[in-house]
Amino acid sequence: MAYWLMKSEPDVFSIDDLKRKKKEAWDGVRNFQARNYLRSMAVGDQVLFYHSSCAVPGIVGKAKVSKPAFPDPTQFNPDSDYYDPTSPPDNPRWSAVEVAFVSKLKAPLTLDELKTIEALSSMPLVKRGNRLSVMPVSSAEWAAIAARTAS
DNA sequence: GCCAACGTTGGC
DNA sequence: GCCAACGTTGGC
Numbered sequence: 001m002a003y004w005l006m007k008s009e010p011d012v013f014s015i016d017d018l019k020r021k022k023k024e025a026w027d028g029v030r031n032f033q034a035r036n037y038l039r040s041m042a043v044g045d046q047v048l049f050y051h052s053s054c055a056v057p058g059i060v061g062k063a064k065v066s067k068p069a070f071p072d073p074t075q076f077n078p079d080s081d082y083y084d085p086t087s088p089p090d091n092p093r094w095s096a097v098e099v100a101f102v103s104k105l106k107a108p109l110t111l112d113e114l115k116t117i118e119a120l121s122s123m124p125l126v127k128r129g130n131r132l133s134v135m136p137v138s139s140a141e142w143a144a145i146a147a148r149t150a151s
Numbered sequence: 152g153c154c155a156a157c158g159t160t161g162g163c
Numbered sequence: 164g165c166c167a168a169c170g171t172t173g174g175c
Contacts, residue, residue: 009173031158053173111174129156131172153175160169 003137004041005048005059005125006099015049015061018101027072027096028082034134038095039069047099048137048145050125051108058110059145067098103151119144 006026008014018024029035047063071092074082087093115126120141124130137145 057174131157157172
């Protein structure tokens, strides 16, 4: 069982959206490193849900992986923002997973706060200029975050 | 809205 | 295979 952190813009898809829908395909990832992380996920892996590009970026809830990686259908959909005409149908370039809602935090653990936690100092998340939208979380990092959150 | 940082593309 | 240009991410 592994831990992950996944970013989403709340204007596009928020923790409240996931809570309401229970499950959601996590598609649209178009970065090779993030894609490789998606492909290494297993059902039951735990996920920190992070809101990015918003007034108060931070961890807002938890989810878990409910389906392992499958070809991201949006890459073959010409009407999708994520359409990728260069992806070979017999060897799809992009993957998605399905995640299920677990909990919403009573209060977000803000990026400002995350930056002050020594145990998290090597996470790409807290590094300036970081753009990785899916990243692994170590058990020590998970524990440090869990110690500061209530759901 | 701005801009720094980064990944990707494409010319050579 | 290098690297400049470009587009995107994401904090502020």
